[in-house]
Amino acid sequence: xxxxxxxxxxxxxxxxxxxxxxxxxxxxxxxxxxxxxxxxxxxxxxxxxxxxxxxxxxxxxxxxxxxxxxxxxxxxxxxxxxxxxxxxxxxxxxxxxxxxxxxxxxxxxxxxxxxxxxxxxxxxxxxxxxxxxxxxxxxxxxxxxxxxxxxxxxxxxxxxxxxxxxxxxxxxxxxxxxxxxxxxxxxxxxxxxxxxxxxxxxxxxxxxxxxxxx
Amino acid sequence: xxxxxxxxxxxxxxxxxxxxxxxxxxxxxxxxxxxxxxxxxxxxxxxxxxxxxxxxxxxxxxxxxxxxxxxxxxxxxxxxxxxxxxxxxxxxxxxxxxxxxxxxxxxx
Numbered sequence: 001x002x003x004x005x006x007x008x009x010x011x012x013x014x015x016x017x018x019x020x021x022x023x024x025x026x027x028x029x030x031x032x033x034x035x036x037x038x039x040x041x042x043x044x045x046x047x048x049x050x051x052x053x054x055x056x057x058x059x060x061x062x063x064x065x066x067x068x069x070x071x072x073x074x075x076x077x078x079x080x081x082x083x084x085x086x087x088x089x090x091x092x093x094x095x096x097x098x099x100x101x102x103x104x105x106x107x108x109x110x111x112x113x114x115x116x117x118x119x120x121x122x123x124x125x126x127x128x129x130x131x132x133x134x135x136x137x138x139x140x141x142x143x144x145x146x147x148x149x150x151x152x153x154x155x156x157x158x159x160x161x162x163x164x165x166x167x168x169x170x171x172x173x174x175x176x177x178x179x180x181x182x183x184x185x186x187x188x189x190x191x192x193x194x195x196x197x198x199x200x201x202x203x204x205x206x207x208x209x210x211x212x213x214x
Numbered sequence: 215x216x217x218x219x220x221x222x223x224x225x226x227x228x229x230x231x232x233x234x235x236x237x238x239x240x241x242x243x244x245x246x247x248x249x250x251x252x253x254x255x256x257x258x259x260x261x262x263x264x265x266x267x268x269x270x271x272x273x274x275x276x277x278x279x280x281x282x283x284x285x286x287x288x289x290x291x292x293x294x295x296x297x298x299x300x301x302x303x304x305x306x307x308x309x310x311x312x313x314x315x316x317x318x319x320x321x322x
Contacts, residue, residue, distance in 0.1 A: 012319070034287075038310070038311070039309055040298075045307060047305070048303065049300075050304070052299055052300065052303070055289070056289070056290050059289055060290065060296070061293040062229065063225075063226065063291075063293075066225070066292070067225075070225075072301060079224075079228065082228045082229065082231050082232060084231070084232055085232040085233065085234060086234070087217050087219075087234065087235065087236035088217065088234040089215030089216060089217055089274070090215075090216075090217060090218045090234050091215065091216050091217075091218055091259045091260060092216070093215075093216050093259040093282075093283055095282055099259050102282050103284040104283055104285060105283065106259060106260060106285070109215065111233045111234055112232055112233045112234035113234065114232045114234075115232070117231065117232075120281050125297075127269060128224065129229060130229060130232060130233075131311065132223075133229050133230060133233060134233060137230075138281045140262065140289065141218070141260060141289070143287055144260045144285040144287040146263070146283065147285065147287055147299075147303065148282070149283035150281065150284075150303065150306050151279055151306050152280070154306040154307070154309045154310035155279065155280050155309070156308075157310040157311075158309050158310060161312075178255070181237070208282045
């Protein structure tokens with residue numbers, strides 16, 4: 001691991017030790033967050049799969065009925081019958097926080113009631129088809145909400161994993177190594193100072209000895 | 215309150231008009247690209263797209279993946295086999311876990 005380019009002195013050593021502590025604490029926190037996110041994520045996936053299968057099969061049923069209606073009434077008739085209806089504000093969007101991820105929540109307002117077309121010119125199966133769609137929409141909205149949450153959670157999990165890994169495998173080892181390096185350099189300086197002092201003492205002692213004897 | 219949009223071929227989407235959806239019928243999936251800036255502008259909370267449209271708009275949809283709205287959801291259009299939505303989910307799992315092996319086991 002790369003050692004940081006810092007001056008090997010006590011000041012830097014203290015600073016680095018403090019940084020190391022913060023990094024370790026941050027790593028632990030992020031790791032906990034990651035685990036919790038993952039738990040939430042996996043729990044949501046299973047439920048989502050079930051819902052999606054259900055929505056897809058219901059939609060397929062409704063499309064089947066629509067196809068029969070089209071065959072009975074003709075494409076133009078059907079298109080005309082379904083022209084009624086204007087786009088309206090169907091859902092109210094609120095945001096919720098799941099582990100600091102902002103996920104939307106949709107609440108379905110009142111759906112348009114299918115109808116408004118001539119019952120004389122359209123087949124009865126059209127009513128059935130629209131009823132089937134009408135019944136499916138709440139599930140579709142729920143599916144949309146859940147899938148969005150899963151997407152957002154996935155993005156957050158990816159980000160968190162990168163942070164955890166960067167701390168664990170890059171920053172913390174590099175700080176530890178640098179601390180060790182500085183410590184060794186300081187110890188080395190200490191030892192060389194000590195030997196120098198011993199040497200000086202010896203020299204002084206040697207100088208004083210002949211003086212005493214004379 | 216937000217609107218709900220649905221984009222796809224007319225057979226798949228026309229039935230949603232009486233229910234109050236904003237219906238965007240496109241002849242070819244590629245035509246939906248021009249609609250996208252309007253649909254993703256924030257007026258719509260939920261956007262449903264059929265599978266061919268999702269495949270044609272993959273890059274545009276990916277841009278809005280990290281914001282809370284619009285929630286883009288794939289539905290199987292009329293006459294499509296389905297499974298694209300599942301694939302989208304699998305991609306999200308792969309993004310989160312780095313693998314899909316674990317969740318496949320759980321799903322079974």
